[in-house]
Amino acid sequence: MxxxxxxxxxxxxxxxxxxxxxxxxxxxxxxxxxxxxxxxxxxxxxxxxxxxxxxxxxxxxxxxxxxxxxxxxxxxxxxxxxxxxxxxxxxxxxxxxxxxxxxxxxxxxxxxxxxxxxxxxxxxxxxxxxxxxxxxxxxxxxxxxxxxxxxxxxxxxIIKSEMEIDYMKKAATIVEKAMQTAVNSIHVGARQCDAIASIYYDLITGTSEYGGDYPAIVPLMPTGENTSAPHLTWSDQPFKDNDMVIIEIAGCFKRYHAPLARTVSLGKPSEKVTDLSKVVVEGLNHALDAVKPGNTCEDIEAAWRKVISKHGIEKEARLGYSMGLSYPPDWGEHTASIRKGDKTILKPNMTFHLIPALWFENYGIEISESFRVTDQGVEVLTNYTRELIVKGDFDFEEPVIS
Amino acid sequence: MxxxxxxxxxxxxxxxxxxxxxxxxxxxxxxxxxxxxxxxxxxxxxxxxxxxxxxxxxxxxxxxxxxxxxxxxxxxxxxxxxxxxxxxxxxxxxxxxxxxxxxxxxxxxxxxxxxxxxxxxxxxxxxxxxxxxxxxxxxxxxxxxxxxxxxxxxxxxIIKSEMEIDYMKKAATIVEKAMQTAVNSIHVGARQCDAIASIYYDLITGTSEYGGDYPAIVPLMPTGENTSAPHLTWSDQPFKDNDMVIIEIAGCFKRYHAPLARTVSLGKPSEKVTDLSKVVVEGLNHALDAVKPGNTCEDIEAAWRKVISKHGIEKEARLGYSMGLSYPPDWGEHTASIRKGDKTILKPNMTFHLIPALWFENYGIEISESFRVTDQGVEVLTNYTRELIVKGDFDFEEPVIS
The missing domain is CATH 3.40.350.10 (Creatinase/prolidase N-terminal domain)
Incomplete structure (x- = not known):
């Protein structure tokens, strides 16, 4: 070569x-x-x-x-x-x-x-x-x-070169497209495996300028009560009315990843779920605001925790992790984690997947972003609507993607 | 559950x-x-x-x-x-x-x-x-x-139950369909990643009766001179005139696999490649004939070797391995290998991937079958034309799939 x-x-x-x-x-x-x-x-x-x-x-x-x-x-x-x-x-x-x-x-x-x-x-x-x-x-x-x-x-x-950042941005473009395909493919009556097949198609075909590589983790898509279990994959059963569906996927370009998670509600979500999704987005936004060189990983977690504890919520798991180049079974780098006690100092061109997911006994919400630490603050790698995605034909005050 | x-x-x-x-x-x-x-x-x-x-x-x-x-x-x-x-x-x-x-x-x-x-x-x-x-x-x-x-x-x-054999047969049906899609998608000018995307689509969507699961290995598709290197994946470059292309994939149903490899020639293959592919098929057929309860893994290898040594060919690597239920990074079971010295006695409902591939300095041929040991002999799990697949518009005495 x-x-x-x-x-x-x-x-x-x-x-x-x-x-x-x-x-x-x-x-x-x-x-x-x-x-x-x-x-x-x-x-x-x-x-x-x-x-x-x-x-x-x-x-x-x-x-x-x-x-x-x-x-x-x-x-x-x-x-x-x-x-x-x-x-x-x-x-x-x-x-x-x-x-x-x-x-x-x-x-x-x-x-x-x-x-x-x-x-x-x-x-x-x-x-x-x-x-x-x-x-x-x-x-x-x-x-x-x-x-x-x-x-x-x-x-x-842990600190990426400009070439690596370029690869990750290409991966981000791929995952944006695949997430939109996921949202389009997930509807009542469609089989889970058919939605995943469409997601895979987009992840691998990539864009007309560059193709996609295989992500280090297959698409994760827990559905219904299984949204309480983040690492389940899919079945060949159809989506049902009022199902919640989590999609966690990554675009991959030359082994570099840009992960992204969103949650879809097939039908009007309960008030509890709607409220919770707003808390997650608010916490995610505050966590992103805490990203800048000199701050630590645990500073990001603290910013998140301040928001969610105000709403009486606790989170057991870490919020995110350093990521980039990877092979199966994990796109994480196993170095810095965004959690209490991790004193890794943020430096420009560190890259993380921030996934402040919440899982309860029979449901869960995941809304995530992949970001890069810049000279001044943060650059979110992907551009995809940061909210609970609600599909269906009913009265609802939130914007509906169908 | x-x-x-x-x-x-x-x-x-x-x-x-x-x-x-x-x-x-x-x-x-x-x-x-x-x-x-x-x-x-x-x-x-x-x-x-x-x-x-x-x-x-x-x-x-x-x-x-x-x-x-x-x-x-x-x-x-x-x-x-x-x-x-x-x-x-x-x-x-x-x-x-x-x-x-x-x-x-x-x-x-x-x-x-x-x-x-x-x-x-x-x-x-x-x-x-x-x-x-x-x-x-x-x-x-x-x-x-x-x-x-x-x-x-x-x-x-290593010995499968009837339920497991049923799962593997479903996986076999999936891989037959995906292999046909691979052969259809691989043509001069198409990007490698687009062919892989179509293969993935079929592997995951499965059939109308049951969906596919993710195989433990991603589609392997070394192309051109890289057919000498079995574990390369794909790029976003287009297939070129006279490219050789190896496809090694597996259908997967509820984590059970049926692997299958074929080699495609985009254009008239050289006499050397045509002859070699016939040797591989002849050797594969003789190896399959040696499969029956009581024979050993090394008996299968000996039957293969008898054919290829007649043609002056040696093979360095093992011919195959026990397989079935698996997670990444390997669909092999790591127990019996089809090679000299492996004295595992074949028993009914053992299942193997027999992949007597030949790799040289700048090209290679893979034609494989997944099989089950039956009470009397062998059952090949997949049904797909067992030969070098030649595509293109030219004079050629062999049947052409296009």
Whole structure:
């Protein structure tokens, strides 16, 4: 794959930042197994994270190594900026075997290149670095000193470059279109799966200028009483009169996300739900007002809490999280969370999904925004009506989208 | 959620089989973190596996426990057959925190219910049980004896019930339709993302009788020279004259999969590619002929190898794998592989994806089938033309689909 000078420079700058952090943490070799971090450092992009693979950053080597399955080496050649001699394949007989483990090969390889006695950072809290992978690596590298390198790269990723912000804005344009399609597709009698199919169509086709990538989370669409349960997906049952429907989706462009959640009422919502949705929007607006460089994540939460506690409401869960580049199963970055106690200082080009959802025993409301911290304050990435969306043919004082 | 008597009986039978295997392995408490295994044992279905969660099977308790995030407890109530007292939520402050870990809560809970000194099986090779999760659990449960329970439930899952086979046949019907849409959508000038959007639409909308679920892997569609790299996804670039295009997709119904791969040539394929595709089909046919109860996985591979070695071809990777119920990132079950050395004895209602793909330096061919082992031999789950699919307007002796 060809990279522009700017892209190449950006990768160099990312590697430099990671090496600086490695030095501070006393890590000489960082084994990066989180696929988002692998992509961030090398450009590697393939659905191969279901087998062991990694990018190894060695403090005194110019370029990292990509280590993965033999059949994925061509995918690495097609997507990374690295010298192809730095692509190290392991044979297929190591894959999902009861007798061999890819980490045996990788430990042998690290030994061969003289890295067996070093301070090795591993991402202990990465989905695709299993407990067994760590056990095997430790057993085969008894002279190495292991350190936890979890989130080291994630914290470098927390401030986005202009290129990354551009990607996220493209993702935002995609999700605006998909949300409108969701609202149009959700109506009494339509099957849930058909609405999701239309949403997916828009998420992937993108715009006429650029296409969409697969989001790290599938469309979430709890319906009816299940709006109390944010992570349910969909069924093939039809929407019913007076159903509440939550839609949480993200546009994705080149693995960068812009998430957005809205709630639709199919029919006149109860007074309780209408009032609650107004509280959520009011709280969301106040939370956004608290976004500016120098404030902390917990300042945003405090602004939200001030509004909702006035209405006698408490929220158990965090309000949001840093996000951007990601692979399944999560578009969050696992660094800063918008919640009490998180003292992360906001800096320009940090990006968050602010989702101050409220869930009760048999219903819930989600109205969210993705935002960027600017030099002065906040830029909301998406432009979509920030309110409970009410559909149906009845007397209602609020604007109705149908 | 309401379960039929048959469904309830099926869950009971699964729990009984798992307990039998636990006894054989000397495991008293099995902490099941693989979301497919969690679903298999309880019905739990939600996109919440990006945070720590588990099903705990205690050898001397009737019902397992579901343990997960507070905001997912309503999703558990909506989907599992368990008594709701067996749904144990942990507070949100444990989620993606730099100071707390969900395993601290879970270890404390296991201690409270008297399980701290037992022989505890954990799935060391499960994507969503991280190395750190294991470290924290061991530190907080110093009196427990930990054993590797990886694949224990997976091996119970390897033989499907009639209900599961019915689900997979529904998934097969969905993937046949989506593959036809793929072939129709892939043409010179169309953008790759638009073809994928149409495929997704069909995978999710399913049929008029039942809808589709999200497959555990997104559509894979390496194109042109990238057909040498099986796990690339798509771009927004248009298909070009004479492009080769690989499509690997799965229909999914209630989390059960039927994968299918085909290769399309946009224009007259080279003689080399045509010949190779015939070898693949011949090898695939011979491999399928070797499927019957009593034969082993490596017998299937040997039948394939006999054909291709006659043509001077070698294949590095395994030919296929057991599959069925799954969540991202893989629809494979990680138990039996169709490869040399795998002596798994085939039994009725085992189900596999047989994908004897060949990848070279700058092209590749994939033609696959999903099959079930029957009492006598084999049943191919999907019905789709088993050949290289050639599209275009030119003289060609083979049947042309356009």
């Amino acid at each position: 060809l990279f522009s000078h700017d892209e190449y420079q950006e990768y160099q700058s990312r590697i430099a930042k990671v090496k600086k952090s490695m030095e501070e943490k006393g890590i000489e070799v960082l084994l990066v197994t989180n696929p988002s971090n692998m992509n961030y450092l090398t450009g590697y992009d393939g659905w191969s994270f279901y087998v062991d693979q990694m990018v190894a950053v060695i403090i005194d080597e110019d370029e990292p190594l990509w280590i993965g399955r033999y059949q994925d080496a061509n995918g690495a050649k097609a997507t990374v900026w690295l010298d192809h001699n730095n692509i190290i394949p392991y044979p297929d007989e190591y894959v999902q075997s009861q007798t061999r483990h890819p980490m045996d090969f990788i430990a042998d390889f690290l030994t061969q290149i003289g890295q067996a006695k070093r301070k090795i950072g591993v991402e202990l809290e990465s989905y695709y670095f299993t407990a067994l992978a760590y056990e095997r690596l430790k057993a085969k590298l008894p002279d190495a000193t292991f350190k936890d390198g979890s989130l080291l790269v994630n914290y470098v990723r | 309401l379960f039929s008597h048959d469904e309830y009986q099926e869950y009971q039978s699964r729990i009984a089989k798992v307990k039998k295997s636990m006894e054989e392995k000397g495991i008293e408490v099995l902490l099941v973190t693989n979301p497919s295994n969690m679903n298999y044992l309880t019905g739990y279905d939600g996109w919440s596996f990006y945070v720590d969660q588990m099903v705990a099977v205690i050898i001397d308790e009737d019902e397992p426990l579901w343990i997960g995030r507070y905001q997912d407890a309503n999703g558990a109530k909506a989907t599992v057959w368990l008594d709701h007292n067996n749904i144990i939520p942990y507070p949100d402050e444990y989620v993606q925190s730099q100071t707390r870990h969900p395993m601290d809560f879970i270890a404390d809970f296991l201690t409270q219910i008297g399980q701290a000194k037992r022989k505890i099986g954990v799935e060391l090779e499960s994507y969503y049980f991280t190395a750190l999760a294991y470290e924290r659990l061991k530190a907080k449960l110093p009196d427990a004896t930990f054993k590797d329970g990886s694949l224990l439930v997976n091996y119970v899952r």
